[in-house]
Amino acid sequence: MSILVVGSVFFDSLQTPHGTVERTLGGAATYFSVAASFFAPVRMVATVGEDFPQEEIDFLTERKVDLSGLEIRPGRTGSWKGRYHDDMNQRDTLDLDLGVFSDFKPQLGDDHKKAQYVFLANIDPRLQESVLDQLAAPGIIGCDTMNHWIAEARPELERLLGRVGLLVINDEEARQLSGETNIVRAARRLLKLGPKRILIKRGEYGVIQFSADSVFAVPAFPLEVVFDPTGAGDTFAGGLMGEIARSGALTEATLRRAIVYGSVMASFVVEDFGLGRLRTLTKEDIQKRFRQFVSLTDINPA
Amino acid sequence: MSILVVGSVFFDSLQTPHGTVERTLGGAATYFSVAASFFAPVRMVATVGEDFPQEEIDFLTERKVDLSGLEIRPGRTGSWKGRYHDDMNQRDTLDLDLGVFSDFKPQLGDDHKKAQYVFLANIDPRLQESVLDQLAAPGIIGCDTMNHWIAEARPELERLLGRVGLLVINDEEARQLSGETNIVRAARRLLKLGPKRILIKRGEYGVIQFSADSVFAVPAFPLEVVFDPTGAGDTFAGGLMGEIARSGALTEATLRRAIVYGSVMASFVVEDFGLGRLRTLTKEDIQKRFRQFVSLTDINPA
Numbered sequence: 001m002s003i004l005v006v007g008s009v010f011f012d013s014l015q016t017p018h019g020t021v022e023r024t025l026g027g028a029a030t031y032f033s034v035a036a037s038f039f040a041p042v043r044m045v046a047t048v049g050e051d052f053p054q055e056e057i058d059f060l061t062e063r064k065v066d067l068s069g070l071e072i073r074p075g076r077t078g079s080w081k082g083r084y085h086d087d088m089n090q091r092d093t094l095d096l097d098l099g100v101f102s103d104f105k106p107q108l109g110d111d112h113k114k115a116q117y118v119f120l121a122n123i124d125p126r127l128q129e130s131v132l133d134q135l136a137a138p139g140i141i142g143c144d145t146m147n148h149w150i151a152e153a154r155p156e157l158e159r160l161l162g163r164v165g166l167l168v169i170n171d172e173e174a175r176q177l178s179g180e181t182n183i184v185r186a187a188r189r190l191l192k193l194g195p196k197r198i199l200i201k202r203g204e205y206g207v208i209q210f211s212a213d214s215v216f217a218v219p220a221f222p223l224e225v226v227f228d229p230t231g232a233g234d235t236f237a238g239g240l241m242g243e244i245a246r247s248g249a250l251t252e253a254t255l256r257r258a259i260v261y262g263s264v265m266a267s268f269v270v271e272d273f274g275l276g277r278l279r280t281l282t283k284e285d286i287q288k289r290f291r292q293f294v295s296l297t298d299i300n301p302a
Numbered sequence: 303m304s305i306l307v308v309g310s311v312f313f314d315s316l317q318t319p320h321g322t323v324e325r326t327l328g329g330a331a332t333y334f335s336v337a338a339s340f341f342a343p344v345r346m347v348a349t350v351g352e353d354f355p356q357e358e359i360d361f362l363t364e365r366k367v368d369l370s371g372l373e374i375r376p377g378r379t380g381s382w383k384g385r386y387h388d389d390m391n392q393r394d395t396l397d398l399d400l401g402v403f404s405d406f407k408p409q410l411g412d413d414h415k416k417a418q419y420v421f422l423a424n425i426d427p428r429l430q431e432s433v434l435d436q437l438a439a440p441g442i443i444g445c446d447t448m449n450h451w452i453a454e455a456r457p458e459l460e461r462l463l464g465r466v467g468l469l470v471i472n473d474e475e476a477r478q479l480s481g482e483t484n485i486v487r488a489a490r491r492l493l494k495l496g497p498k499r500i501l502i503k504r505g506e507y508g509v510i511q512f513s514a515d516s517v518f519a520v521p522a523f524p525l526e527v528v529f530d531p532t533g534a535g536d537t538f539a540g541g542l543m544g545e546i547a548r549s550g551a552l553t554e555a556t557l558r559r560a561i562v563y564g565s566v567m568a569s570f571v572v573e574d575f576g577l578g579r580l581r582t583l584t585k586e587d588i589q590k591r592f593r594q595f596v597s598l599t600d601i602n603p604a
Contacts, residue, residue: 086483087483181388181389182525182526182527182528183506183524184524184525184526185526188526202507204485205504205507205508206507206519206521208521208524214597215524215597215598216598216599216600217508217521217524217598217599218521218599218601219508219510219519219520219521222485222486222510222517222519223484223486224484224486224487224490225484226484252603253602253603256600256601256602256603257601257602260601293601294601294602295516295517296517296518296519297518297519297520297599297601298518298558299520299558299559299562299595299596299599300555300558300559300596301554301555301558
């Protein structure tokens with residue numbers, strides 16, 4: 001089953017303690033699509049400017065990402081420039097140019113409207129809801145958001161959350177949205193807003209998932225070098241939704257496996273600048289690291 | 303097999319967002335002993351003043367903690383007063399009176415010297431090493447330390463680490479001692495100092511263990527209320543060493559199970575002030591929470 005993702009495609013210029021890179025392909029929809037494409041076909045709905053290079057179109061097409069929903073408009077592709085602090089846990093925005101993304105109004109084609117697996121990457125919750133309004137018979141809907149929308153569009157965000165099944169959010173955002181410091185109480189409050197499952201990303205500490213009747217926690221893969229954390233959360237979501245769509249059902253077992261695959265994909269993407277590591281990644285690499293996750297977390301090893 | 307622990311017995315006065323308590327029984331050796339006593343017999347070597355109440359002697363004796371190494375000296379039992387910040391991750395020392403602990407010189411009796419399972423709780427590394435010098439044929443030695451000794455007695459601490467098998471340390475201390483920000487590189491450096499296994503406590507994020515050929519990570523148990531985090535690390539070490547001594551061997555499987563039991567014990571102790579929760583805890587409570595840890599971390603649930 002294919003996945004529909006709606007979100008941003010950007011160029012990122014990054015400064016990390018390990019070096020700098022100029023205008024590398026980024027954006028939530030991009031990271032998500034490339035990660036998910038290892039598991040299931042992906043249809044991307046996004047907008048870029050006329051400056052968007054053919055070679056990146058070719059790269060995404062080779063990864064079997066359907067770009068019929070990628071609108072190319074007069075103007076510039078959005079771009080972001082950021083600098084990470086030494087501990088990689090904080091970053092500053094040095095420059096932001098939304099370009100054509102500032103007028104993004106997601107329009108679904110007829111094929112998109114039939115999507116059963118949908119991920120609403122971090123954009124204005126009003127746009128996220130407009131996507132849901134266009135779907136014929138929505139199935140499994142995941143969404144992300146960010147501190148800006150929690151502060152500036154809370155009513156719209158809460159209305160959206162009443163219509164999604166999985167909320168993928170980081171721990172600071174979970175605290176901000178719920179008003180609870182304790183992460184368990186935060187998750188319980190967020191469940192009341194609608195989503196059946198709350199997936200809280202905790203950076204180097206991994207992911208913890210809450211539903212009404214289960215809790216599942218998985219550590220992040222311990223890496224000696226985190227080269228560039230950009231896109232790790234969107235890559236996690238791509239692996240997650242990819243494995244759910246591949247499985248075709250959302251059981252507890254599928255969800256847990258999908259969270260681990262999401263963590264596997266995130267552990268790869270941070271090993272190089274931007275999408276670099278995902279460009280050379282193989283399914284064998286993914287399976288090997290999945291087995292390493294099993295070993296990392298196995299309470300009763302053979 | 304019994305466990306020998308050497309460390310502090312204190313009275314703690316605590317202020318947390320959930321309330322305050324005056325002069326409750328605390329100290330690393332106390333938390334360790336009570337936790338370990340659920341798994342194996344414990345012999346405690348420590349010192350208290352003449353003000354130490356008979357009812358606490360009775361409590362520890364009922365828990366089958368051998369107090370033949372508890373020296374009662376003229377003067378006051380050490381006491382500490384601390385206040386936790388709202389997020390419970392930081393605390394300030396308001397008052398510290400070492401009392402008779404300031405002259406603590408651990409002296410092992412003949413039975414103590416034969417110990418095969420030994421835990422050196424956080425005290426001056428010179429005193430920790432003096433305990434090792436008194437052992438007849440040391441078996442499995444664990445130790446803890448703190449930022450003060452890393453800064454003030456690094457050569458002595460490094461010499462000690464060449465003689466211990468398990469280092470139990472928190473993440474900040476691991477970074478300080480290794481000079482590495484990344485926790486994987488920090489652990490690799492600490493392994494070079496001597497210990498076969500480095501166990502890094504990460505507070506609400508659980509524990510990660512490194513050896514030359516394995517990595518194991520377990521989350522902390524997600525609790526809606528952390529009432530009082532005092533002693534959580536020592537309680538973890540007690541459950542850990544207790545299960546290792548109960549098993550009688552240090553295989554990878556034993557170590558992982560022991561880390562989970564340590565995490566189980568720590569998850570209980572923070573549910574009440576001081577040792578409160580451990581005073582009423584049962585083996586059934588422990589087994590039930592162990593099963594909850596299995597469920598919490600199981601990548602392939604049935």
